């Protein structure tokens with residue numbers, strides 16, 4: 430029997446690569462696809478792959494898709510995505526949405542006890558313990574789709590309890606590795622979008638340039654593996670060949686290597702606990718020659734520090750950080766905010782809102798809304814002033830009981 434698979438975000442970078450992988454497999458039956466606005470590409474995918482149900486998050490785009498497509502059912506709005514999850518009969522959902530919009534579908538998937546291949550790291554950053562507790566309560570599997578976490582997941586499988594001393598996530602360093610903070614003041618959107626080793630969607634590419642992506646990944650690792658923050662480190666590795674390391678209590682370290690290719694991480698999650706052959710480029714170390722490693726420059730790239738501080742503060746702080754980051758990155762991509770304005774907006778949003786206790790998903794949705802509103806105002810005031818480059822990133826967010 431083929432496994433029934435639903436892909437959320439099928440028009441994006443991860444989504445289209447997942448569809449590529451499926452072309453080489455008869456192990457899956459696609460039961461649904463989704464997009465935000467890109468309804469024409471979504472309809473083309475559904476028609477080509479004989480999928481009968483799609484969801485479009487944006488209402489206008491959804492209305493156009495409903496008018497134009499007679500091949501099946503179109504569900505509309507964020508609630509349409511959740512309805513697709515709940516009524517799809519899927520055995521496995523690949524959540525490849527970008528941003529905190531992925532949280533609702535993650536909660537719906539795990540709440541239904543459906544296994545989840547999770548590319549949408551923001552779900553774990555924002556939802557944290559509530560998300561992992563939900564998976565545990567319903568028995569749904571939660572498998573990462575992120576090269577570093579796929580690496581760690583694979584390395585840790587079968588290790589005895591108490592064997593792990595430290596997890597190490599590698600970072601390429603992005604297009605601005607080696608620059609000082611002052612040299613980042615005038616970088617352009619085009620420069621920031623030129624990632625040296627990975628081809629990805631716009632938001633994660635900017636997160637890689639600021640190193641916020643590594644901050645989100647530290648939180649992702651903490652929630653996936655239950656590892657305390659002080660035992661998760663980041664090291665810069667420009668070749669992106671080593672994806673993750675596990676240091677063991679006896680002094681040995683395990684490393685996961687491969688050419689940068691997200692299809693390996695996607696295929697790992699889709700086939701887990703099996704491993705399927707993939708026609709990817711094989712690693713020959715003698716051809717690679719040198720692998721180099723260096724520490725992160727937290728002065729030039731304060732986003733990683735801001736993320737760690739928010740992670741340790743806990744409560745709503747990671748949700749606030751994530752929301753402010755989404756707003757600031759969006760503004761940078763639209764040329765409304767300089768590159769250094771991204772950490773400035775995040776820092777000021779966090780300093781102003783602090784951290785509240787989280788008792789239910791509702792408090793997260795509320796914190797997300799509030800942080801987005803404030804960050805949008807801050808974009809206006811930070812842009813065009815010297816605050817973008819002169820902010821000093823002081824105290825950690827306050828935790829309000």
Ligand SMILES: NC(=O)c1ccc[n+]([C@@H]2O[C@H](COP(=O)([O-])OP(=O)(O)OC[C@H]3O[C@@H](n4cnc5c(N)ncnc54)[C@H](OP(=O)(O)O)[C@@H]3O)[C@@H](O)[C@H]2O)c1
Nearest residue numbers: 438440441442443464465466467486526530548549629630
């Ligand atoms: N790309 C990578 O190599 C990579 C690697 C590791 C982890 N990830 C993670 O995987 C996730 C997806 O990244 P990506 O690079 O594939 O992103 P992407 O290329 O921007 O694609 C995002 C997908 O989600 C849809 N979408 C965007 N906003 C939405 C919303 N508000 N509601 C519903 N659907 C929405 C998009 O639809 P439209 O096409 O209509 O915009 C698209 O299908 C992110 O969390 C990222 O951090 C990505």
